Amino acid sequence: MKPLNILIVDDCPVMRLVIRRTLGMCEFEVDRIIDAGDGKEALEWMNNIDFDLVFADLNMPVMSGSEMIGQMRVDPKLDKIPILTVSAESNDNRVDVISGLTEAYVHKPFSPEELRDKILKVLKKRAIITKDLS
């Protein structure tokens, strides 16, 4: 398995660090972890690097996570990248819509174990990792 490239898209630097810490608990090899503060910056990164997994917040300035996800899903170069949405959004209808467009939805607050389990599930489902790390 090749080391993974991971993109974390969240306007909160602290939350990006929390996700990085959680990734450190997962035992897969990581090549690069890149941070982006909004959807626009994230799309720019995605034009330059092939990512294996994207973490996306929903409520962000400049370009929201929903808009970024929408653009990824109509772009043949980006539409296969697994997306894990991490948000405090609690409206059932909005969560249903987002869940339909992404591989997993992680509701804040979450424990590191919960996030780790979702990450592993998404990567296994996409056959990006094959060995059992749980």
Next chain:
Amino acid sequence: MKEAQVNKIQDIAINIFEVTCYMFPLEEWEIEEAEDFEKPDGSVRSVVHFEGAAKGGMVISPSGHLLNAIAANMLGVEAASDEDKEGALCEIANIICGNTVPMFAVDNDICYIRPPRIAKSDENTDELFQGMRSDKLQILLDEGIADITIYYS
């Protein structure tokens, strides 16, 4: 707001502090001890607005010790920078608000939460939500006290 709703918001906030910051509410027999705790002085407050299906906001003011603990526990560090403390508080405000706004939304419509920010030290946050109703609640945790004010129309 009805007492049951205020209690629900309090439960949501406590759960968020537990899961995100590894801190726990004081037991009933410990509450007397909280009288000796440092009180929130409003020097660092996070403000978050919501709009859409409901309009309002929330202001969270932690004690100094609690603010340090929020950032340190979220980031897994001994001592966080001021920037990290403010960022961590804003993230906690964002999560509490995100989990609370469906209580105010009409017909389960969507509320949009604006990015939280730190209030200026002399800012009168009540003035930001003029004409709105408000409720105050206090969270007593093993790491300190947080005052939360909820504004809604």
